[in-house]
Amino acid sequence: MKILAVRNDRLGDFMLAWPAFQMLARNLPEARISVLVSEYTAPLASLCPGISGVFYDPGLTGEWANARALGRLLRGETFDAAVALFSRFDTALGLKLAGIPIRVAPATKLAQVFHTHRLRQKRSKSDKPEYIYNQLLAEHFLHILEVRKPVWPAPPYLGFPKAETNAKRRELAAHLGFDPGRPLVFIHPGHGGSSPPPAPGLFARIGRALETQGGELVITEGPADARAVTALRDALGDTPHAVYRSVSGLVDFARHLAMADLFVSGSTGPLHIAGALDCPTVAFYPRRRSATALRWKTLNSEGHHLAWMPPQGAGENAFEALDPDTVIESIVRFMGRVTAR
Secondary structure: OEEEEEOOOOHHHHHOOHHHHHHHHHHOOOOEEEEEEOOOOHHHHOOOOOOOEEEEOOOOOOHHHHHHHHHHHHHOOOOOEEEEOOOOHHHHHHHHHOOOOEEEEEOOOHHHHHOOEEEOOOHHHOOOOHHHHHHHHHHHHHHHOOOOOOOOOOOOOOOOOHHHHHHHHHHHHHHHOOOOOOOEEEEEOOOOOOOOOOOHHHHHHHHHHHHHOOOEEEEEEOOOOHHHHHHHHHHHOOOOOEEEEOOOOHHHHHHHHOOOOEEEEEOOHHHHHHHHOOOOEEEEOOOOHHHOOOOOOOOOOOOOEEEEOOOOOOOOOOHHHOOHHHHHHHHHHHHHHHHHO
16 A cells, blocks of 8 residues: 655654654555655655655645646555645645545645545644644544554654764764763754744853753754854853754754754754654743644653743743743753753
């Protein structure tokens, strides 16, 4: 049986689909599971256990044009079924034009009319984490295929050989000039989504406190993060730190994140890569119903995630309304606990 799983939007959304991808592969061991993703995330998709084929969205301007392109791309693959974890008009129409007989998706938006099976989830209420919504949809799909008691996978969802990670840690330490034997704290000040991170001043105060407690600070910089990194470096002043610039793509970036003992950022794609690796994460989320800390919770195991939102009554991105002393004290305790393990 050939099955296509679809999550062709942003990096963070895509990473939160990994438990659903692996759920399909684990419960359908004889099936060939392929994924349809964005071109940007396609290299990472090849690392997902159980995935045997990767297709990326043509990304053409205009929903009708992209739907037709998707139909042409997938028609010759003769998929038996598809599960779209995110409802989008061009994707839904493209799956129909490709002639895929079973097409499952959330019951939302006009796009649902192109699917043969739908599950009502009301994701916008943010009652559950996004990855749980994805797994519930995958479970619904498996029930359609008469898999009655599907096994749910457990973290970590992404990993690299320990010897390889340790070697890269020593290599990076030699290149950037830090002590590989101390807890390695990555701070990612940039963002690529709709949720701005806290101001550099808060990240700097957190960084100084963690460095004082023995952490080695590494600021991570993606292709569009130069301004945010400069602002954070200025705010850190003479606090010792290094900068790791990601220039070799998402797979190499993920290999570097695997060496971190703690990852601190706003609600952004790299946060969810760290979560999939089960690297302990500290995240700052806006106070907005569609973007809450619960809805976009990382894939970490229990006890490996600490989340903050602006207090009730403050603006959705008013991180300055948080008590910095309380935040920093909690993060220092968190680092001590997770690094002690």
